[in-house]
Amino acid sequence: xxxxxxxxxxxxxxxxxxxxxxxxxxxxxxxxxxxxxxxxxxxxxxxxxxxxxxxxxxxxxxxxxxxxxxxxxxxxxxxxxxxxxxxxxxxxxxxxxxxxxxxxxxxxxxxxxxxxxxxxxxxxxxxxxxxxxxxxxxxxxxxxxxxxxxxxxxxxxxxxxxxxxxxxxxxxxxxxxxxxxxxxxxxxxxxxxxxxxxxxxxxxxxxxxxxxxxxxxxxxxxxxxxxxxxxxxxxxxxxxxxxxxxxxxxxxxxxxxxxxxxxxxxxxxxxxxxxxxxxxxxxxxxxxxxxxxxxxxxxxxxxxxxxxxxxxxxxxxxxxxxxxxxxxxxxxxxxxxxxxxxxxxxxxxxxxxxxxxxxxxxxxxxxxxxxxxxxxxxxxxxxxxxxxxxxxxxxxxxxxxxxxxxxxxxxxxxxxxxxxxxxxxxxxxxxxxxxxxxxxxxxxxxxxxxxxxxxxxxxxxxxxxxxxxxxxxxxxxxxxxxxxxxxxxxxxxxxxxxxxxxxxxxxxxxxxxxxxxxxxxxxxxxxxxxxxxxxxxxxxxxxxxxxxxxxxxxxxxxxxxxxxxxxxxxxxxxxxxxxxxxxxxxxxxxxxxxxxxxxxxxxxxxxxxxxxxxxxxxxxxxxxxxxxxxxxxxxxxxxxxxxxxxxxxxxxxxxxxxxxxxxxxxxxxxxxxxxxxxxxxxxxxxxxxxxxxxxxxxxxxxxxxxxxxxxxxxxxxxxxxxxxxxxxxxxxxxxxxxxxxxxxxxxxxxxxxxxxxxxxxxxxxxxxxxxxxxxxxxxxxxxxxxxxxxxxxxxxxxxxxxxxxxxxxxxxxxxxxxxxxxxxxxxxxxxxxxxxxxxxxxxxxxxxxxxxxxxxxxxxxxxxxxxxxxxxxxxxxxxxxxxxxxxxxxxxxxxxxxxxxxxxxxxxxxx
Numbered sequence: 001x002x003x004x005x006x007x008x009x010x011x012x013x014x015x016x017x018x019x020x021x022x023x024x025x026x027x028x029x030x031x032x033x034x035x036x037x038x039x040x041x042x043x044x045x046x047x048x049x050x051x052x053x054x055x056x057x058x059x060x061x062x063x064x065x066x067x068x069x070x071x072x073x074x075x076x077x078x079x080x081x082x083x084x085x086x087x088x089x090x091x092x093x094x095x096x097x098x099x100x101x102x103x104x105x106x107x108x109x110x111x112x113x114x115x116x117x118x119x120x121x122x123x124x125x126x127x128x129x130x131x132x133x134x135x136x137x138x139x140x141x142x143x144x145x146x147x148x149x150x151x152x153x154x155x156x157x158x159x160x161x162x163x164x165x166x167x168x169x170x171x172x173x174x175x176x177x178x179x180x181x182x183x184x185x186x187x188x189x190x191x192x193x194x195x196x197x198x199x200x201x202x203x204x205x206x207x208x209x210x211x212x213x214x215x216x217x218x219x220x221x222x223x224x225x226x227x228x229x230x231x232x233x234x235x236x237x238x239x240x241x242x243x244x245x246x247x248x249x250x251x252x253x254x255x256x257x258x259x260x261x262x263x264x265x266x267x268x269x270x271x272x273x274x275x276x277x278x279x280x281x282x283x284x285x286x287x288x289x290x291x292x293x294x295x296x297x298x299x300x301x302x303x304x305x306x307x308x309x310x311x312x313x314x315x316x317x318x319x320x321x322x323x324x325x326x327x328x329x330x331x332x333x334x335x336x337x338x339x340x341x342x343x344x345x346x347x348x349x350x351x352x353x354x355x356x357x358x359x360x361x362x363x364x365x366x367x368x369x370x371x372x373x374x375x376x377x378x379x380x381x382x383x384x385x386x387x388x389x390x391x392x393x394x395x396x397x398x399x400x401x402x403x404x405x406x407x408x409x410x411x412x413x414x415x416x417x418x419x420x421x422x423x424x425x426x427x428x429x430x431x432x433x434x435x436x437x438x439x440x441x442x443x444x445x446x447x448x449x450x451x452x453x454x455x456x457x458x459x460x461x462x463x464x465x466x467x468x469x470x471x472x473x474x475x476x477x478x479x480x481x482x483x484x485x486x487x488x489x490x491x492x493x494x495x496x497x498x499x500x501x502x503x504x505x506x507x508x509x510x511x512x513x514x515x516x517x518x519x520x521x522x523x524x525x526x527x528x529x530x531x532x533x534x535x536x537x538x539x540x541x542x543x544x545x546x547x548x549x550x551x552x553x554x555x556x557x558x559x560x561x562x563x564x565x566x567x568x569x570x571x572x573x574x575x576x577x578x579x580x581x582x583x584x585x586x587x588x589x590x591x592x593x594x595x596x597x598x599x600x601x602x603x604x605x606x607x608x609x610x611x612x613x614x615x616x617x618x619x620x621x622x623x624x625x626x627x628x629x630x631x632x633x634x635x636x637x638x639x640x641x642x643x644x645x646x647x648x649x650x651x652x653x654x655x656x657x658x659x660x661x662x663x664x665x666x667x668x669x670x671x672x673x674x675x676x677x678x679x680x681x682x683x684x685x686x687x688x689x690x691x692x693x694x695x696x697x698x699x700x701x702x703x704x705x706x707x708x709x710x711x712x713x714x715x716x717x718x719x720x721x722x723x724x725x726x727x728x729x730x731x732x733x734x735x736x737x738x739x740x741x742x743x744x745x746x747x748x749x750x751x752x753x754x755x756x757x758x759x760x761x762x763x764x765x766x767x768x769x770x771x772x773x774x775x776x777x778x779x780x781x782x783x784x785x786x787x788x789x790x791x792x793x794x795x796x797x798x799x800x801x802x803x804x805x806x807x808x809x810x811x812x813x814x815x816x817x818x819x820x821x822x823x824x825x826x827x828x829x830x831x832x833x834x835x836x837x838x839x840x841x842x843x844x845x846x847x848x849x850x851x852x853x854x855x856x857x858x859x860x861x862x863x864x865x866x867x868x869x870x871x872x873x874x875x876x877x878x879x880x881x882x883x884x885x886x887x888x889x890x891x892x893x894x895x896x897x898x899x900x901x902x903x904x905x906x907x908x909x910x911x
């Protein structure tokens with residue numbers, strides 16, 4: 001072996017069987033250090049990078065509605081909110097509320113009325129969690145405080161309540177006289193004008209003199225003349241008498257209540273030269289429940305007390321409602337006033353059935369006898385009090401208004417306190433939701449109107465005070481007048497709300513019959529349905545017809561007679577109302593009498609108050625669904641087809657009246673409106689589908705992030721020698737993430753696929769589908785609602801920046817991907833809702849209806865000689881039926897064409 005080979009051999013590795021020599025100490029420390037650094041780097045990555053990023057992404061992506069509420073509660077929405085709400089209203093509480101508001105007189109403008117305004121303020125404060133300040137929030141209308149209270153609603157973020165004071169002209173009775181005077185000038189009979197009571201009804205006995213029998217807003221006067229019986233005092237009744245040669249000049253007219261608004265009976269007589277009017281309650285209009293059929297009179301039985309008297313306003317309601325001296329503007333205390341053009345110039349008083357029978361018999365017996373009528377009233381500017389409450393929503397500039405009037409002619413256990421008791425229970429339910437962290441998508445305003453009985457004064461003055469606010473922000477108005485006076489359920493509303501109204505009634509159990517719903521109560525009759533009915537009881541039969549549906553959907557159109565009037569007829573706000581009314585076999589309701597008492601209500605109208613509670617639940621469901629639905633449940637397509645039906649009726653009128661009018665342009669305009677509404681239906685479905693698609697992607701991304709976090713955590717646990725259990729599926733199971741969290745549990749919004757929407761569109765083109773009651777309300781299940789946290793983006797306008805979107809969602813920063821998509825779909829849904837709201841607005845003409853220009857709705861309004869009842873296409877109908885004027889009718893066709901064409905263009909969805 002040479003030296004080179006020896007040098008190479010010196011470097012041959014040792015055999016593996018040899019024991020290796022130990023590594024240097026420094027090398028062992030280096031290896032341990034590397035493991036230590038790797039472990040803590042992984043831990044640091046998890047806590048300082050991966051976890052914060054994941055938390056930020058998850059915070060946005062999840063928008064978890066079960067995140068802690070500021071009061072430690074969980075957010076509620078959708079079916080969960082409805083379930084909790086429906087568990088709250090109960091009979092005992094409703095009875096207590098009724099006894100609070102209906103056992104003492106509270107005529108508008110009285111001290112008793114002011115007390116009820118404050119009592120209602122306390123209800124709102126207690127139930128909605130509003131802190132009562134050191135000073136009562138009572139603000140004169142027109143003051144900075146009053147105007148700020150309403151105008152700041154879009155900027156309000158916690159519940160609030162206050163009282164607005166308006167100053168209309170009203171009157172109260174001083175003295176009244178009704179006598180029969182023979183031809184020698186001697187008084188042969190003098191009527192006892194007050195209601196006769198006894199202790200059987202304790203409140204009636206105590207308060208029967210508190211509000212004397214009189215007509216609100218009646219004229220003062222002392223007149224004497226011959227008596228003329230005018231049946232119901234309708235225009236056709238007067239026309240028939242004139243045709244027979246009857247001269248009304250200087251006469252006193254006597255007419256029975258019913259068929260039309262009482263003020264129009266006086267207006268008709270006044271226009272014919274009559275000197276005064278008496279109005280009485282006729283037993284023929286009471287159906288089978290009469291003394292003649294063996295029923296005892298109240299307070300001993302269900303029949304009419306013969307001494308009962310119906311008070312009421314005699315304002316000319318179909319001319320304009322509200323304060324007579326401030327038409328079109330608010331009744332501030334020191335405002336400039338007119339003389340009042342919607343009130344009578346001749347005196348009138350109401351009388352009982354007993355007095356009417358005596359009067360009519362004496363006039364027949366006494367040749368040449370005349371009637372002497374005296375009505376003295378104190379007419380003056382009188383304060384009234386609207387009590388207002390606000391529950392702010394995520395979208396504070398879209399407002400649902402709910403209203404019930406509070407004033408009564410005496411105690412008003414039915415009118416209006418049955419509605420007040422039902423609304424009390426509804427508010428308790430909303431308060432319970434608030435305490436559990438619920439917040440509506442849209443703001444809710446709750447109004448307790450005053451002076452409705454004098455002519456819808458409180459509501460009208462508020463709308464006239466804030467017309468721009470109502471026009472810009474109020475999406476719907478829900479009215480509740482009397483909620484229970486009998487066994488039968490009835491509902492009225494704008495045709496766009498018909499399906500929605502029906503569905504809400506279908507979702508509330510029948511108050512007295514298991515297995516049925518409130519909707520089924522439309523066929524109910526009272527317990528006294530035996531006995532003969534007078535063949536000429538037109539008012540009674542008319543009441544039955546009025547309570548029956550005017551369309552096969554079962555929801556009647558709205559004319560006037562309650563506080564929806566200024567919203568619907570002056571601004572064009574889609575409106576609705578409903579409750580239980582008297583019908584065949586119910587105890588006779590003593591309307592506007594001292595016998596409209598708590599005893600009568602608890603004994604006859606609603607023993608146990610189950611119907612009051614049913615109305616509270618029905619109203620509450622409407623409030624929840626209108627205030628929380630992504631797309632407003634306004635069915636413009638049904639409305640568009642309903643207008644076509646209205647035109648069918650007008651064409652028949654024209655044939656009967658022999659008025660030659662070409663309706664072809666109007667028919668074409670209505671067809672175009674129907675087509676535009678169909679396009680909006682598809683846009684509703686597509687916009688909601690897009691929102692659902694975005695949410696689906698967000699949910700998937702959240703799950704991906706959670707999986708990655710889980711993998712990191714598992715690696716750390718394994719490095720520490722701890723087992724790693726579960727996974728993303730386990731996390732979903734534990735925390736409930738997934739589509740249910742986005743769509744309100746099991747109640748998902750039904751975003752219709754394009755082929756399904758096309759099929760529904762075909763069905764909508766047939767009247768059968770339109771009237772079938774199918775739920776075509778933005779394709780949304782009635783319970784369905786999206787997670788309100790993410791839907792708060794709908795409250796942002798087009799100028800909102802990234803920070804505003806992040807703030808709306810409660811996160812510090814938004815991931816880039818969903819921002820543009822959310823902005824686009826939010827804008828799209830807001831645009832859809834604006835079009836839906838604009839539909840009813842589109843029928844408002846600033847010119848108004850001829851001779852009563854305050855009424856601006858050209859598709860539906862109270863009939864000129866009806867007052868209460870709705871007249872479709874009123875200006876056109878009356879040009880034909882009343883005026884028989886072809887030129888005027890053609891002008892009205894042109895006005896309708898212009899309005900409908902403009903509306904169709906606004907409604908149309910452009911690509």
